[in-house]
Structures are given as C-alpha cells and as structure tokens.
Amino acid sequence: MAEIVLEIKNLAKFFGKTKVLRDISLTVEKGDVIAIIGPSGSGKSTFLRCLNLLEEPTRGELIFQGKTYFNIVKCKNDFVDYDAYHKALDKYEEELVRTEDNLAIYQNLKIEGSDDPDLLNKIKAAKKEFKEVRKHPVQKIDYYDAKRYEEAMKNTPKFSISSGEINKIRSKINMVFQSFNLFENKNVLNNCCLAQEKVLKRSKAEAKEVAFKELAAVNMQDRMNYYPRELSGGQKQRVAIARALCMNPEVILFDEPTSALDPEMVDEVLNVMKKLASEGRTMIVVTHEMNFAKNVANKVLFMDKGYVVESGNPKEVFENPKTQRLKQFLKM
Amino acid sequence: MFDWEKIGKIFAENSDLIWSGIATTLILSIFGTVVGLILGIFLAYGKNIKVKDTDILIIKILKSVLRGFCVIYSVVLRGTPMMVQALIFKYGCQALGLNWENIRFPSEVLNVFNGWLIAGLIVITLNTAAYMGEIVQSGLNGVDKGQVEGARSLGMTSAQTSISVILPQAIRNALPTIGNELIVNIKDSSVLNVIAVSELFYRLKDIATTTYSFLEAYVILALIYLVMTLIASGVLKLVEMKLDGKKISLNPFGRYLRARKEI
Numbered sequence: 001m002a003e004i005v006l007e008i009k010n011l012a013k014f015f016g017k018t019k020v021l022r023d024i025s026l027t028v029e030k031g032d033v034i035a036i037i038g039p040s041g042s043g044k045s046t047f048l049r050c051l052n053l054l055e056e057p058t059r060g061e062l063i064f065q066g067k068t069y070f071n072i073v074k075c076k077n078d079f080v081d082y083d084a085y086h087k088a089l090d091k092y093e094e095e096l097v098r099t100e101d102n103l104a105i106y107q108n109l110k111i112e113g114s115d116d117p118d119l120l121n122k123i124k125a126a127k128k129e130f131k132e133v134r135k136h137p138v139q140k141i142d143y144y145d146a147k148r149y150e151e152a153m154k155n156t157p158k159f160s161i162s163s164g165e166i167n168k169i170r171s172k173i174n175m176v177f178q179s180f181n182l183f184e185n186k187n188v189l190n191n192c193c194l195a196q197e198k199v200l201k202r203s204k205a206e207a208k209e210v211a212f213k214e215l216a217a218v219n220m221q222d223r224m225n226y227y228p229r230e231l232s233g234g235q236k237q238r239v240a241i242a243r244a245l246c247m248n249p250e251v252i253l254f255d256e257p258t259s260a261l262d263p264e265m266v267d268e269v270l271n272v273m274k275k276l277a278s279e280g281r282t283m284i285v286v287t288h289e290m291n292f293a294k295n296v297a298n299k300v301l302f303m304d305k306g307y308v309v310e311s312g313n314p315k316e317v318f319e320n321p322k323t324q325r326l327k328q329f330l331k332m
Numbered sequence: 333m334f335d336w337e338k339i340g341k342i343f344a345e346n347s348d349l350i351w352s353g354i355a356t357t358l359i360l361s362i363f364g365t366v367v368g369l370i371l372g373i374f375l376a377y378g379k380n381i382k383v384k385d386t387d388i389l390i391i392k393i394l395k396s397v398l399r400g401f402c403v404i405y406s407v408v409l410r411g412t413p414m415m416v417q418a419l420i421f422k423y424g425c426q427a428l429g430l431n432w433e434n435i436r437f438p439s440e441v442l443n444v445f446n447g448w449l450i451a452g453l454i455v456i457t458l459n460t461a462a463y464m465g466e467i468v469q470s471g472l473n474g475v476d477k478g479q480v481e482g483a484r485s486l487g488m489t490s491a492q493t494s495i496s497v498i499l500p501q502a503i504r505n506a507l508p509t510i511g512n513e514l515i516v517n518i519k520d521s522s523v524l525n526v527i528a529v530s531e532l533f534y535r536l537k538d539i540a541t542t543t544y545s546f547l548e549a550y551v552i553l554a555l556i557y558l559v560m561t562l563i564a565s566g567v568l569k570l571v572e573m574k575l576d577g578k579k580i581s582l583n584p585f586g587r588y589l590r591a592r593k594e595i
C-alpha cells in the first residue's frame with residue numbers, strides 16, 4: 001500500500017452564514033493525481049486553500065505525513081440551543097410583520113389624504129423602526145449554548161499550531177494559482193530563488209542551482225532574466241510551477257491553472273503537469289479540463305454546493321455517473 | 333532699479349554664506365525625505381494594524397493604541413503648517429528645559445552643523461513622515477495582493493513577504509510622488525528659518541538686510557531654488573529610468589534599450 005501523504009477528515013468551512021464546505025474527507029496517497037471538478041461556486045478553491053491554511057477551516061482535521069496540523073472537532077454551531085433560537089426567530093418575524101404593517105397603515109393614510117399634520121414624521125419613524133428590525137436578523141450562531149460548548153471544549157484537548165509550523169507545512173504543500181501570482185519585482189530566476197533562501201535557508205548558489213534545474217524542467221531556462229510582465233500567460237504559469245517545484249513539495253495544489261490562459265497556451269501548461277504526474281508527484285488539481293481529469297488523474301472528485309457528490313477513478317466517474325447532478329454537469 | 337551687476341557682486345562677496353545655506357537646505361531636504369520615508373513606512377503599516385478576534389486582551393489594547401496614534405499623528409501633522417510645528421517644537425523643548433541653541437558641535441563644517449540644524453532635521457523629518465505614510469499606503473494599495481498569497485503559500489512569513497515582495501513594488505510605484513516630496517522639502521525647508529535654522533532662505537534674508545539689496549538677494553534666492561529643484565527632478569528621472577531597466581543615455585536622440593544579459 002502506498003504511503004499516505006495527506007488526510008482530510010470532515011473538513012468544513014463557513015464564511016459567516018454561508019457554508020462553503022460542508023463535510024469533506026479525503027485521503028491522498030503518494031503519487032496520487034486527484035482532479036476536482038464541479039460547477040462554479042461549489043467550493044473547490046476554498047477546499048484547496050484550506051489544505052495549506054491560506055483559509056482557516058471552521059472545523060475538521062488535517063493530517064500531513066502522520067502529523068496533525070489542524071484540528072477543530074467541535075464548533076459553536078454544534079451547540080445551538082434550538083428552543084431559544086426558534087423563539088427568537090418567531091419574535092423577529094412577529095416584529096417584522098408588526099413594524100411593516102404599522103408603516104403600511106400610515107402610508108395608506110397619506111394616500112387617502114389624511115390631514116394629520118404629523119403624518120410625515122410618523123411615516124419616517126415607522127420606516128426607521130422597520131429598517132432597524134430588519135437590520136438585525138436572528139443568527140443561529142448567537143444562540144449556541146455557551147455552557148455546553150465550553151464544557152465540551154474543556155474536555156477536548158486544545159489544538160494549536162505555531163505560525164512557524166504553518167509556514168513549514170506550506171513549504172511542503174505548495175499552490176499554483178489561476179492568476180499565477182508571480183513576484184512582479186523579481187525576474188524569473190529570483191522568483192524561483194526567493195522562497196528557497198527565505199524559507200528553506202538555502203544558500204544563494206544552491207538556490208540558483210535548484211532553480212536552473214526546475215526551470216529547465218518546465219522549459220523556461222532561456223527566460224531566466226525576464227520579468228513576469230514580459231512573459232505570456234503560459235510562460236508565467238510554467239514559472240509558477242517551477243517556483244513551487246523548487247521547494248521540493250510533497251503535494252502540489254493546482255487551482256484552475258489553465259483557466260486564465262489563451263487556448264493556444266493551455267497545452268504547454270497541461271503538458272508540464274502531465275510530465276509531473278508521470279514522475280510520480282502528488283498533485284491535487286482543480287480543473288475544467290475534462291480530458292486532463294480523464295486521462296491523467298487516478299481519482300476524480302465531483303463537488304457541488306460544498307459536498308463531494310461523487311468520487312472514484314476517472315472511468316467510473318466519467319463513464320458511469322451515478323447522480324443526476326454529475327450527469328447534468330457532464331451534459332450527459 | 334534692478335541691477336544685474338549687483339547680483340554678481342552679492343554672490344561673489346557672500347559665496348561662503350550662500351554655499352553653506354545650500355548645503356543646509358540639501359541636508360534638511362534629503363535627510364527629511366529619506367528618514368521621513370522610513371518612518372512613513374512604519375506609519376502606513378501602523379495605520380493598517382488589524383485587531384484579531386483571537387488576540388489576547390493586552391495585545392488588542394496595544395494594537396488599538398498604536399493604530400490610533402498613527403492615525404492621529406498623520407491627521408495632525410498634515411493638517412497644520414510646518415512653520416507652526418517648528419515653533420511649537422522649539423518652545424515645547426524649551427519648556428522641557430532643552431534649548432537647541434546650546435547644543436554645539438566642536439568643529440563647525442562650513443558653519444552648517446549646529447543645534448538648530450538638528451532641531452530642523454527633527455521637525456522636517458516628522459512632518460515628512462506624515463505625508464510619506466499616506467504615499468506609502470496608496471503605493472501598497474496599488475500592489476496586486478495575489479502576490480501575498482503566492483509568497484505565503486510557499487511558506488514565507490508576512491514580514492518576509494512585505495520586505496522582499498510588496499514594499500519594493502509599493503515604493504517603486506510611489507517613487508514619482510516620493511520624489512515630489514523631496515522637491516517640496518527643498519522649497520518648504522525655508523520655513524525653518526523661524527527657528528533659526530541657517531538654511532538658504534535664512535542666509536539670503538541676512539544678506540538682503542546687510543546689503544540693503546532686497547530685490548537682488550531674493551532673485552538670487554529664487555534662482556538657486558529653481559536650479560536645485562530642476563537638478564533634483566532630473567536626478568529622480570534618471571533613478572526611475574534606471575529602476576525600469578532602461579539604459580541611461582545622455583544622448584537625447586538615443587533610444588532607451590533594455591539591457592538584458594543572457595545567462
């Protein structure tokens with residue numbers, strides 16, 4: 001059995017009230033090429049960003065090479081006092097109806113041509129009251145049971161990780177972005193050297209040597225002294241890949257690496273990625289390139305609305321989709 | 333009547349004073365701009381301190397105080413004239429028992445270094461810092477933030493990211509405005525004559541009263557300021573071109589070629 005590199009257990013991410021990731025579990029083995037597909041807004045980018053903690057998950061457990069680097073099992077949402085919440089919700093709706101009716105009454109009076117001299121002020125006040133009520137909707141999170149929550153937290157060991165350790169993890173789980181995110185003030189060579197020197201503490205000469213090697217691997221060795229603004233999109237993305245490779249990462253996360261490219265440049269980047277896959281690199285790739293997912297990946301996840309709806313090997317997923325949603329997505 | 337001969341004469345007879353005035357003005361404006369820029373960088377970051385929910389109470393308080401200080405500092409120093417700031421600084425120091433006049437330097441180079449110059453340097457630096465804070469902040473806003481994520485995702489700390497990636501670009505973007513601040517300082521350092529900093533204006537005012545040639549002295553003064561600001565903007569242009577990687581050519585018809593060494 002292959003070595004397990006990354007384990008994701010019950011990962012969830014909420015932005016305030018929007019639940020972007022619900023409950024995602026995934027085991028990544030060495031050499032896996034995992035393709036993540038799904039409609040826009042389904043949480044694919046957020047998932048990748050949680051893996052290297054660019055985004056802090058709301059809950060879940062992340063384990064890298066056997067070592068837990070993120071773990072929140074319980075969150076306040078698990079301890080909502082539903083009685084209190086529903087009571088508050090009812091009261092809120094009542095208030096809403098009452099103030100709205102109030103406003104409507106005065107407005108009708110105005111239409112009917114009432115001679116109350118104070119009417120305009122009354123309308124204003126009613127409007128204000130209505131808006132005030134509407135401004136403070138009831139939120140579940142405000143009604144969690146603090147006592148039960150704190151008790152539960154006391155019994156679960158507190159998990160914390162220093163920012164130094166987070167940085168160490170990030171240097172092993174690199175990310176390639178849709179928008180390249182190259183350093184505009186550094187040339188291609190220094191884009192590849194900077195993090196090696198700062199994070200891995202390699203010497204200048206050593207870093208340069210690694211950069212030469214990796215830039216050659218993506219066929220950018222003759223553009224060392226160019227600045228990002230002098231490169232085409234495809235070239236930029238290949239440099240970004242080389243920059244990640246320079247860190248000797250265990251896992252490389254790709255977030256739609258070809259989506260910002262002109263069609264004729266997509267292949268040069270996909271070919272580099274195919275080469276990496278064939279070299280046994282562990283990769284997680286969010287992509288809209290179905291052919292890449294079909295032919296290169298050994299595992300495909302279909303995400304929708306924050307859930308992994310279907311997963312399996314590409315053959316299963318593409319030729320025999322089980323759910324309606326995936327069928328729709330694949331236009332079958 | 334305006335007398336061109338007199339101009340030459342005044343210049344010749346007082347050249348020592350005039351040169352020391354020029355030196356003082358240059359020291360004030362260059363030091364004020366450079367150190368003001370450095371302080372301005374801290375100010376820009378200070379104004380953007382974010383208090384996090386996860387911070388402990390003492391850190392929250394400290395952060396808020398620091399942030400409040402930076403905001404108030406920048407509003408007050410940009411909202412009052414430097415001349416008034418200089419006077420308040422002078423008399424404030426006196427009230428605290430510090431008289432800048434008493435600070436003497438053993439060997440006075442060109443008559444330039446004395447206690448008032450130090451006071452002047454402090455005032456112009458603190459004043460410039462407030463403007464530089466704004467300039468750096470808008471420079472920072474202009475940098476594409478994706479690069480922060482690019483750097484952080486490789487494991488770089490936020491300090492490393494700022495120093496190696498973001499600040500250089502912010503300052504490069506803001507360079508024209510920063511250069512403008514140098515030119516403003518060359519001219520505005522003249523208000524420091526109110527606390528007896530013997531810069532260029534102070535010297536020429538002196539010369540004007542002793543020679544009774546007011547118009548001529550002030551025309552000389554204007555010309556010197558003009559030459560200084562023109563030279564400063566020329567130098568800044570060259571620096572900018574150099575940073576853009578354009579080959580500097582003194583031949584106005586020469587094309588700016590991109591110097592690119594192949595490895």
Ligand SMILES: Nc1ncnc2c1ncn2[C@@H]1O[C@H](COP(=O)(O)OP(=O)(O)OP(=O)(O)O)[C@@H](O)[C@H]1O
Nearest residue numbers: 015018020038039040041042043044045046047256
């Ligand atoms: N910082 C944020 N604050 C609030 N909501 C966010 C934030 N980031 C993402 N979201 C929301 O999370 C949802 C999922 O976003 P995400 O970028 O992960 O989707 P995606 O699957 O990558 O989509 P796409 O294919 O368009 O890139 C979206 O509805 C988005 O509005």
Ligand SMILES: [Mg+2]
Nearest residue numbers: 044045046256
């Ligand atoms: Mg996305």
